[in-house]
Amino acid sequence: MNIKVNQPPHRHVICAQSRYILGHQRFNCASTQGRPDVSDANKDKIHLTESCVKRLGEIMEKGEYLRIHVEGGGCSGFQYKFSVDSNKNEDDRVFEEGGVGVIVDQESLDFVKGATLDFSQELIRSSFQVLKNPQADHGCSCGSSFSVKL
Template identity: 85%
Template sequence: MLISSPLIQRLGEIMEKGEYLRIHVEGGGCSGFQYKFSVDSNKNEDDRVFEQGGVGIIVDQDSLEFVKGATVDFSQELIRSTFQVLKNPQADHGCSCGSSFSVKL
């Protein structure tokens, strides 16, 4: 996984020491699967940790299959601020909201 500079900056502002951004993929959304983000200080045995610039992202093994090779970013716009997964080579297409996607078969 690639971690963008805006994401590194934002996580550095909001995370406490020992906290990670957890990315989880679950069924749902308009395209079949959706990304879920949460702050977590617990690492499970099957978690993969990606660290860069003093911040870290945790992805469980099942979710990793859906996001490997993707870029994780932070976007701040007038109407919202959001964490997002971009350039996901495992996704066939996504919806306009950016949180739902279908996988390549």
């Protein structure tokens, strides 16, 4: 099952270790999953950790959002993609906290609702990570792909 979402061109950004792809700065990403109890009030929400809000505040310019997009691929069937976007589409949901925002299109939200977005900084890697995703069944050791619960 492939997810296809029309997105305008935008620069990719995630963490401290970066690569340049086609003139755009691109950063690595990672994910883990868990199975938290999600109340009805929070089931369609993306939760942002304090470290995520802090890092977004450091790297985002005014009017920019971190976009989370889920697409088919990766070792386990689906993978998280992160990018910076200044455009909000009709089907986007915006999650704001501490003066920063994360946007997710409706199709991708179905795969990440109830999850927590974190920023992790380690000696070998710094990255945004999707944690405790109640929609994910298994993850791959690569850290960026997952399978969904059926």
